[in-house]
Amino acid sequence: MLMEERNICEVCQSNNLVNILDLGFSTIANKFCHEKNTEMQAFPLVLDFCRDCFNLQLRHCFDASYLYDETYGYATPVATSLDSHYSDTLKKLIELDALSDKSNVLEIGSNNGNFLATLQKSAGKVLGIDPASNVTAIANCQGIPTITGFFDEDISQIISADFGDVDLLVARHMFAHNSTAVEMMKGVKACLASDGTFLVENAYAIETLLNGEFDQVYHEHMFYYSASSINKLMTNFGFELYDIFFSKVHGGSASFFICNKGQRPISSQVTECLKKEQELFVNKDTFVEFKNGVFELKNQVNQFLDKCDENGDTIAVYSVPNKLFTFLSFTEFPLNKIKFMVDTTPEKIGKFYPNSNIRIISESELADRDCDVFLIGAWNYKREIIERAPSLFKSGTKLVFALPFFDVVVV
Numbered sequence: 440m441l442m443e444e445r446n447i448c449e450v451c452q453s454n455n456l457v458n459i460l461d462l463g464f465s466t467i468a469n470k471f472c473h474e475k476n477t478e479m480q481a482f483p484l485v486l487d488f489c490r491d492c493f494n495l496q497l498r499h500c501f502d503a504s505y506l507y508d509e510t511y512g513y514a515t516p517v518a519t520s521l522d523s524h525y526s527d528t529l530k531k532l533i534e535l536d537a538l539s540d541k542s543n544v545l546e547i548g549s550n551n552g553n554f555l556a557t558l559q560k561s562a563g564k565v566l567g568i569d570p571a572s573n574v575t576a577i578a579n580c581q582g583i584p585t586i587t588g589f590f591d592e593d594i595s596q597i598i599s600a601d602f603g604d605v606d607l608l609v610a611r612h613m614f615a616h617n618s619t620a621v622e623m624m625k626g627v628k629a630c631l632a633s634d635g636t637f638l639v640e641n642a643y644a645i646e647t648l649l650n651g652e653f654d655q656v657y658h659e660h661m662f663y664y665s666a667s668s669i670n671k672l673m674t675n676f677g678f679e680l681y682d683i684f685f686s687k688v689h690g691g692s693a694s695f696f697i698c699n700k701g702q703r704p705i706s707s708q709v710t711e712c713l714k715k716e717q718e719l720f721v722n723k724d725t726f727v728e729f730k731n732g733v734f735e736l737k738n739q740v741n742q743f744l745d746k747c748d749e750n751g752d753t754i755a756v757y758s759v760p761n762k763l764f765t766f767l768s769f770t771e772f773p774l775n776k777i778k779f780m781v782d783t784t785p786e787k788i789g790k791f792y793p794n795s796n797i798r799i800i801s802e803s804e805l806a807d808r809d810c811d812v813f814l815i816g817a818w819n820y821k822r823e824i825i826e827r828a829p830s831l832f833k834s835g836t837k838l839v840f841a842l843p844f845f846d847v848v849v850v
Contacts, residue, residue, distance in 0.1 A: 468761035548613030552583030595626035646691025
């Protein structure tokens with residue numbers, strides 16, 4: 440296992456970094472155990488900001504081969520909010536003339552292929568690549584051609600030879616999952632058509648800051664992109680940001696549309712966004728308020744736990760995403776108060792949360808369990824969870840959505 444501590448900016452190589460948030464120590468997200476009370480080491484979670492290029496990055500990073508093994512525990516869920524977002528993204532791509540029925544489309548980190556399935560009918564050919572064999576198997580079974588591997592220059596050249604130049608290259612919620620972007624960008628250069636579009640979608644750094652979404656910070660997320668930092672990074676490789684599209688998914692995301700320099704006009708949306716970000720990033724209050732809000736939320740959680748103790752309420756967790764690891768570690772949530780956790784991902788069910796005897800059960804097992812309070816890990820799917828709540832939870836159950844603001848919903 441390789442952990443690197445970074446003291447320079449990976450985007451501009453500056454050492455003009457400042458710490459904006461120290462979340463203490465957390466075990467690696469998405470690493471579950473086969474036996475209860477299995478000890479797993481916790482590692483630092485520190486977020487740094489580059490004053491020169493406005494990049495936000497994690498200080499301590501792990502090798503991708505450790506984070507993404509062949510049984511990666513995340514599968515893209517089926518959710519109405521995601522379906523709607525996929526449709527909106529498809530419309531935007533067609534509007535930009537970045538996708539047609541003759542386009543070769545490649546998605547990096549394509550997981551189980553749900554997004555490519557949306558594009559498939561509007562494209563010429565689609566292909567996915569993902570390092571986790573368990574999810575690539577699902578994608579292939581669903582009719583989405585997908586290869587297993589890490590995307591870099593070598594595999595990019597192989598893909599180009601067999602698949603042809605890529606007209607639309609997609610990196611959704613994975614482009615920030617590498618300690619350095621150099622190898623991936625070499626791959627992008629090697630396969631993207633001269634007039635092609637590179638679509639990068641990630642949680643938007645500004646939403647993360649303004650909404651106090653500290654649980655977006657975990658070891659898998661090594662960068663927190665804004666239009667400013669993505670544009671700087673792309674410029675380093677002969678690309679430029681030409682349009683941007685915002686959405687509500689995952690607590691607030693940005694889709695960055697990138698092309699070879701000079702190939703497309705720069706939209707007014709990009710110009711205005713860069714200006715707004717400049718004002719936010721040079722304002723020290725932005726980071727002070729972010730940090731204060733994070734610690735205030737920690738106080739709210741502890742106060743709620745005290746009330747649960749007074750009432751004799753039992754506590755469980757519904758949905759166990761990566762962000763839950765950061766939430767539980769930073770708030771110092773007492774694991775011995777959690778009776779069990781519920782998730783829908785087969786790779787998680789039956790396993791145990793690290794350093795605890797908390798077993799992860801399926802939704803079908805939930806019917807036989809009693810619990811007064813459920814902490815909701817995937818708060819970004821709040822609407823869907825509330826809609827399903829009457830069929831999942833007993834009447835009177837309290838659902839705690841801690842972010843982006845603390846809210847308790849009674850079923």
